[in-house]
Amino acid sequence: MLKIAIVVLMLALVASLGSGFYFLMVDQGDKSKRRTFHSLGVRLGLAITLAGLIVYGVASGQLGHRNPWDGGPRPLASQEQGDGD
DSSP states (O other), X not given: OHHHHHHHHHHHHHHHHHHHHHHHHHHTXXXXXXXXXXXXXXXXXXHHHHXXXXXXXXXXXXXXXXXXXXXXXXXXXHHHHOSOO
């Protein structure tokens, strides 16, 4: 469920970016129209929400890395060699 929310927020970010570009091209510097500015505010809110969701997912353990080249946690150097006993 968390990964779906992250994908939806990423798609919303791309849509907000596209709408900001559209408003920038259509308004052409018209000072009375603030649609580009509002689109930036929406995009900033979405980005903060996305970052918070990712931090929550990593902190709760729902998100992590499962790379084939990652061997997992490594023991400390003192545990590998033993305590000299």
